[in-house]
Amino acid sequence: MCTSAELARLSCSSEATITRLCHKLGFENYRKFQLALARDAMEQQEAQRMRDEGQDELHQALLNILANREEELRATIQAIDTRQLRQILSLLRSCEVMEVVSEGGGLPVAFDASIRFSHLGKRCVSSAVHEKNLAFAQTLTPKDILIVLSASGQSARLEEVSAVAKGRDVPVLVITCDSHGPLAQLADYVMTASNREQRLIEGSHAASLLSPNVLIEVLYYLLRMENLVKKQTLARS
Numbered sequence: 001m002c003t004s005a006e007l008a009r010l011s012c013s014s015e016a017t018i019t020r021l022c023h024k025l026g027f028e029n030y031r032k033f034q035l036a037l038a039r040d041a042m043e044q045q046e047a048q049r050m051r052d053e054g055q056d057e058l059h060q061a062l063l064n065i066l067a068n069r070e071e072e073l074r075a076t077i078q079a080i081d082t083r084q085l086r087q088i089l090s091l092l093r094s095c096e097v098m099e100v101v102s103e104g105g106g107l108p109v110a111f112d113a114s115i116r117f118s119h120l121g122k123r124c125v126s127s128a129v130h131e132k133n134l135a136f137a138q139t140l141t142p143k144d145i146l147i148v149l150s151a152s153g154q155s156a157r158l159e160e161v162s163a164v165a166k167g168r169d170v171p172v173l174v175i176t177c178d179s180h181g182p183l184a185q186l187a188d189y190v191m192t193a194s195n196r197e198q199r200l201i202e203g204s205h206a207a208s209l210l211s212p213n214v215l216i217e218v219l220y221y222l223l224r225m226e227n228l229v230k231k232q233t234l235a236r237s
Contacts, residue, residue, distance in 0.1 A: 004030040068196050069210060075194035076211040080218070088189050089222055091171050092117070095145045098124040101133045101161050102149035109213050110149050116220040120227065130157045137161045142169040149216075150174070151195065151207035153181025162186040175212050191215050 007030075008015045018030055027033040050063060092098070098117055102110035107128050114126035127133050134157075137146060146165040148158055153176040165172050166186055174187035177195040184190045193211035 072194045072196040072208065072211055073214060075196075076192070076214055077218075079192045079194065080215075084189055084191075085218075085222075088173060088191070088219065089226075091145050091173075091189075092122075092219060092223060093226070095143060095171075096123065097140065097144040098122055098147060099133070099136055099140060099144070099165075100124065100126040100147045100149065101137075101158060102126075103128075103130070103155060103157060105207060105209065106149045106151060106212065109209050109216060110147075112213065113147065113149070113216045113220075116216065117223075120220070120223055130161075133157075133161050134164060137164040137170075138168070140165055140168055140170040142171070145171045145173060148172065148174045148183055148187070149176075149212055150181075150183050151177045151193065151209075151212065153178025153183050155183065158183060159186060175215050177207065177211070 002010065004015050004018045008018050011018075022028075022030050022033045025033065027036065050060075098114075100110045100113045100117075110126045114124045117124040125136060127136075140146060146162065148162055150158055153174075159182055162172050162174070162183060163186060171189070172187045173189045173191065174183045175191045175193055176183055177193050178184065179190050179192045193215055195208060195211065
């Protein structure tokens with residue numbers, strides 16, 4: 001792909017004219033126009049490749065899964081309320097203790113969250129045993145935070161833990177696919193994880209852990225980037 005100078009020469013115009021054209025097309029500069037054009041070309045090539053390989057059912061199934069997961073992630077990220085996100089990050093940044101609870105298929109995400117936040121220097125606990133979660137929730141204070149992970153948005157045990165924390169004025173963050181479920185009603189903050197599982201397969205099945213895990217990663221990486229910036233600032237001072 002040619003540079004703006006080369007394009008100006010080939011079209012018998014000037015670089016300023018090329019720049020103005022990019023602005024009219026909605027691009028900040030020629031470089032961003034190049035990137036958009038290249039992306040469109042790649043998408044067209046991919047679409048053509050998909051048509052060429054349309055007879056390969058296995059390959060098509062893989063593409064369907066990819067498209068489904070991309071849509072799920074896009075919907076999850078787009079649903080994030082940045083105003084609420086700032087409040088959540090502030091709580092995570094300042095809290096003394098984090099308790100992360102889940103059950104069933106959500107436990108791996110809860111354990112991963114506990115490990116990630118511990119790496120940020122936070123005291124973070126998580127357990128697969130309901131009685132331990134409930135007992136620990138009874139020790140939390142308003143300076144702590146309870147994070148609840150539930151795809152369905154309803155669970156008698158998780159609701160019990162949340163109610164205990166709520167009764168102690170502990171901030172409660174719920175990450176769920178159902179932003180109107182019983183757990184969301186107990187929460188101070190709700191982050192919605194998109195679920196496109198039904199578009200892939202019919203019938204009963206385990207909910208996807210992709211979106212809840214991505215939301216945990218969003219919180220973790222944003223906090224980690226803040227820490228890195230602080231360290232770099234201190235190093236320069």
